[in-house]
Amino acid sequence: MGLAHQHMPQGVAENYRYWGEEQTVFVQSAKGCVLTDCDGKEFVDFRLGYGPIILGYRDERVDEAVAKAMRERGILTGFSSPLDVPVIEAIKALCPQIEKMRFANSGTEAVMGALRTARGFTGRDRVVVVEGGFHGLYDEMMWKSDMEGWSGGPGTVPDIVPFGAGIPKGSRELVDFLSLNDFDELEALFSRGGDTIAAVLLEPIMGNCGSIAATPEWLQALRQACSQAGAMLVIDEVKTGFRVARGGAQELYGITADLTTYAKAMGNGYPVACFGGRADVMDVIGAGGGVVHGGTYTGNLVGLSASLATLEILKETDALEVAATMGAAIQASLGRVFEGAGVAHRFTGPDAMFGVHFTADEVPSNYRDWKRTDSPLYTAFAWNLIERGVMLEPDSREPWFLCEAHRALDLSWFEAVATEAMEVALTKA
Ligand SMILES: Cc1ncc(COP(=O)(O)O)c(C=O)c1O
The missing domain is CATH 3.90.1150.10 (Aspartate Aminotransferase, domain 1)
Structure with a gap:
């Protein structure tokens, strides 16, 4: 050390x-x-x-596919490649709620892209997350319930605190918290101003809270509340995607999000991620006042070739x-x-x-x-x-x-x- x-x-x-x-x-x-x-x-x-x-x-099957792509195609050019579409087709074959996607390099980036898209589509700023969830290390997702400091006493709720120093106070105003499986809180949140919510972002099976899971009834109620309020339901499948089932948590619940994020298992450890969902929502990404998304390493061939090989193995074996x-x-x-x-x-x-x-x-x-x-x-x-x-x-x-x-x-x-x-x-x- x-x-x-x-x-x-x-x-x-x-x-x-x-x-x-x-x-x-x-x-x-x-x-x-x-x-x-x-x-x-x-x-x-x-x-x-x-x-x-x-x-x-x-895994030799994945590593060999990556080595081949690097030998034959290179790593990145800052242009589109013939691997872009096959990877999205492979995801769509497993996750039927996906109509259009964009790539990212990490779960954090995928969440940032999904939330910006949700805000661009709805024209609203507020985002709701679930207590105990984790969605990456960027400012507005770096507020959490202070479970360590909470007494647990009846009628009390945990304070919301930043992960640490350096998080702008202004980012707190953009985020609201909801307790998983609590129907009263869900109703109160939406009756208080559902029409100001851009997105509710959650892991229905909380990969960062001991796999504590939403009940199907509560998730369905959340789905309905979002639809009625015109808020986007964004399911973060960074941990659950291509792991808990081929189609992730959404396959298990039979409930679909407007937007979904994937990372981790989609590349068996290679750095690759993506977000996507409804075509009408994703199509807000674009020039002329649309949502801007991208980055130098977006859709690099190391990540895409790893993903294509991994998804193929998960589908076929x-x-x-x-x-x-x-x-x-x-x-x-x-x-x-x-x-x-x-x-x-x-x-x-x-x-x-x-x-x-x-x-x-x-x-x-x-x-x-x-x-x-x-x-x-x-x-x-x-x-x-x-x-x-x-x-x-x-x-x-x-x-x-x-x-x-x-x-x-x-x-x-x-x-x-x-x-x-x-x-x-x-x-x-
Ligand atoms: C559910 C969830 N979303 C987002 C992230 C952020 O992903 P990354 O660490 O790849 O940026 C994580 C990381 O563990 C995660 O578990």
């Missing part, structure tokens, strides 16, 4: 990678579902870079079924471990992106419920897993991610390690 500190704030390239002076992980290499750190220690990885790895690290089957097996295993240790627990979310919550209450239905779970015990359990060669985020707001390469996992090894990790966590609790 010492050397890295001389060159980067916190010694890391991104704040969330700093886990402490002793704990920060430096990865030497990754293959399949295994990470090897710079001391040569191996970890079976359930963090998967915060979700983009859906097939496995260094059982990769997603394998990831889900392994996720179900891991949950069964964890369930036995927790029961053996007498730890009340609930699993949330789909098998390829599931959450674990230590609680005897009902399955958490929103971020405020998460506050009532025993997240310190989870964190202690997670650190003990990490020590024993199982990598995950030591925070129960980050789900467990599965990929096709977990097929090779030794489940009895995993269960033995998890049993020991829980025993130690309880002893020290």
Whole structure:
């Protein structure tokens, strides 16, 4: 760490990678579902870079397609390429709500593009997000419910605070918050001024809040409220897209957004993202007073060739079924471990992106419920897993991610390690 500190704030390239002076992980290499750190220690990885790895690290089918594109086509020219349309066709084959799309390079950029498009189409500024959601590191999405500082007392609600310094106060005025699955709040929000809302942006299965999920009834009510108010429903499928089902969360719910964002799994780790949806909405992008969107690296051939290969594999093979089957097996295993240790627990979310919550209450239905779970015990359990060669985020707001390469996992090894990790966590609790 010492050397890295001389060159980067916190010694890391991104704040969330700093886990402490002793704990920060430096990865030497990754293959399949295994990470090897710079001391040569191996970890079976359930963090998967915060979700983009859906097939496995260094998947040869994808890597070879990218190498071929670089050899034969180059990386970017600042012009359109013959790969643009096939990638969108591949997405449309899996996600029928998509009529038109544009590319981006990260989830953050995709969200920025989608929200600008929603505002351009509606002529409104206000955006509503759901408590506990995460939509990227840019100013107006960097306000959150202060769950750590909230007492949880009846009749109180968490304060809204910026992620940190440097967020302009003015950006707060553009964003409103809604608690997932709360029908009263939904009604109050829209009756207070639904016709001033440009977009409601949410992850129906919260990939940044332990996979706590919207009920189909609440999501349907939100869909209806948006349609009636002329507000855009923007579903952020950056984590769920091409992971929880081929058609993402929208396939599972049978409810469609006006605009959708995708990133992560669409490129198995290569930097590529996109947003799109209704053609009449997307067509607001254009010259002569329309929405402006783009960027030097937009539609670069590294990202597009990776995406085309990944989407083809996801469509034609059982990769997603394998990831889900392994996720179900891991949950069964964890369930036995927790029961053996007498730890009340609930699993949330789909098998390829599931959450674990230590609680005897009902399955958490929103971020405020998460506050009532025993997240310190989870964190202690997670650190003990990490020590024993199982990598995950030591925070129960980050789900467990599965990929096709977990097929090779030794489940009895995993269960033995998890049993020991829980025993130690309880002893020290
Ligand atoms: C739902 C969601 N949206 C947007 C983002 C931002 O994506 P990126 O980190 O690629 O900018 C993330 C990142 O984790 C995410 O989970």
